[in-house]
Amino acid sequence: MAKIAYYPGCALNERSSHLDRSARDATVRLGFELDELDTWTCCGAVPPVSEERVMNLIAPSRILKDVRDSGRDILITICDFCYNTLKRTNYSIKSDKITRKRVNAFLADDTPERDYLEKDDSLWEDYAGEVKVIHLMEYLRDELGYNKITENLSRSLKGLKIAPYYGCVMLRPQNEIQLDDPENPTIIEDFITSLEAQPVKYPYRTECCGSYLSVSSPDASTRLCYRILTSARNNGADAIVVSCPLCFYNLDSRQKAISEAYSDFKPVPILYFTQLLSVALGVEFSRQGFEKHYVDVTPVLDKIGIITGKEDEE
Amino acid sequence: MSEKTGLAPPKSPPIRLTREIVNAGFKQRVDELSGQQMDACYQCGNCSSGCPLAQEMDILPSRVMRLAQLGQSDDIIKSETIWICASCFQCTVRCPKGIDIQAVMDAVRQIAMDEGIDHFGPDQISPELAAEVPQPGLVGVYRKLAT
Numbered sequence: 001m002a003k004i005a006y007y008p009g010c011a012l013n014e015r016s017s018h019l020d021r022s023a024r025d026a027t028v029r030l031g032f033e034l035d036e037l038d039t040w041t042c043c044g045a046v047p048p049v050s051e052e053r054v055m056n057l058i059a060p061s062r063i064l065k066d067v068r069d070s071g072r073d074i075l076i077t078i079c080d081f082c083y084n085t086l087k088r089t090n091y092s093i094k095s096d097k098i099t100r101k102r103v104n105a106f107l108a109d110d111t112p113e114r115d116y117l118e119k120d121d122s123l124w125e126d127y128a129g130e131v132k133v134i135h136l137m138e139y140l141r142d143e144l145g146y147n148k149i150t151e152n153l154s155r156s157l158k159g160l161k162i163a164p165y166y167g168c169v170m171l172r173p174q175n176e177i178q179l180d181d182p183e184n185p186t187i188i189e190d191f192i193t194s195l196e197a198q199p200v201k202y203p204y205r206t207e208c209c210g211s212y213l214s215v216s217s218p219d220a221s222t223r224l225c226y227r228i229l230t231s232a233r234n235n236g237a238d239a240i241v242v243s244c245p246l247c248f249y250n251l252d253s254r255q256k257a258i259s260e261a262y263s264d265f266k267p268v269p270i271l272y273f274t275q276l277l278s279v280a281l282g283v284e285f286s287r288q289g290f291e292k293h294y295v296d297v298t299p300v301l302d303k304i305g306i307i308t309g310k311e312d313e314e
Numbered sequence: 315m316s317e318k319t320g321l322a323p324p325k326s327p328p329i330r331l332t333r334e335i336v337n338a339g340f341k342q343r344v345d346e347l348s349g350q351q352m353d354a355c356y357q358c359g360n361c362s363s364g365c366p367l368a369q370e371m372d373i374l375p376s377r378v379m380r381l382a383q384l385g386q387s388d389d390i391i392k393s394e395t396i397w398i399c400a401s402c403f404q405c406t407v408r409c410p411k412g413i414d415i416q417a418v419m420d421a422v423r424q425i426a427m428d429e430g431i432d433h434f435g436p437d438q439i440s441p442e443l444a445a446e447v448p449q450p451g452l453v454g455v456y457r458k459l460a461t
Contacts, residue, residue, distance in 0.1 A: 011448040045453035046401065049420040050347045081450035172403035173414065182407045208366045208402035212454035215447055216434045217398060220370045245448035253446065
């Protein structure tokens, strides 16, 4: 079975472990294995924009260099924040000579000389952005092929209406990420179609859910999530599918605050795309971590005749 | 002050323009930190109209751009807007002039923090929230909103 280097990141390692586990279960059934890096650190969650913050580039660069040193050239991530940070760091190492030299000066084992920037020395060109950072969904689309998923389905999700939610950092900034069109993406829609479910069109799929404002300005995030959830619900969605742990937290747990603030609000179940995938590939429900969800997802699965409790007893 | 709901009212009184203020170097500092050209902005307002958080802001993103061009550092670093921005890059991908407005926001946040203004400290988060928010949210908020 093909093994592909995999960076889980801190959320998947602990608080969003159900995303991690469902991804591993699903990929094994699709014929490849997510091979977690032997050692990894936090990537820093948000890529530094200002040129003066070189230190914030070091953690993601070290992860990327370790992957290169172990002889692999593809790194899979699932968390959108890790994906954005690692991919953008790699992009700036690849495209910006000054950043490349600065970063390599920190990664090198030998102490750099003061005038390293002026010297033309290969030591400071050691890691030049060779690793390709890809999202698990990107791997499914480009390397594996969505038709391979359809061939391996053990239960069709026909009859389910699923709303894709992209969020912000999975697609943007487009010139560096280049995953899909930032205004009219189709990668999650095509994924939903490959599971034989029906993707729902609604206007808020790429609108921000508030991201880290959930911590600093929770009310602002509540208002944003209300708009997204209501729009999806009004367009007929049975559930929303996401790939980011923070989007999941905002859209799922925040529904408690939304119900208190808006009397007309009806809850919408939120699922990770990997959960939907592994359900369709026949993984047991007990391994999905559905108990971690604030909004109950059983009505969604009941709708297409999958009774969650029963299967595990069989 | 605008009385229409949903429109962010202009917060500051009419701004004072003198050669000293405009040339004091604030715009150059923002250019330098963000790697963008503030002068490229021609005030089309695309960033403000696309911003999902514009309703929560006291000055709109396009106004931040204009104030920065004119060196009005105080109006910007004392605004709520720079701390409400969630760095979702909507403005960046929609700017017809190709300005990375999110980078500009990061730059003015950094200038504000260099002057000792922090928006969010470790004591402002409730233990229950800290125990359940996924880590990218916690790391993100302190990287963006505190020194």
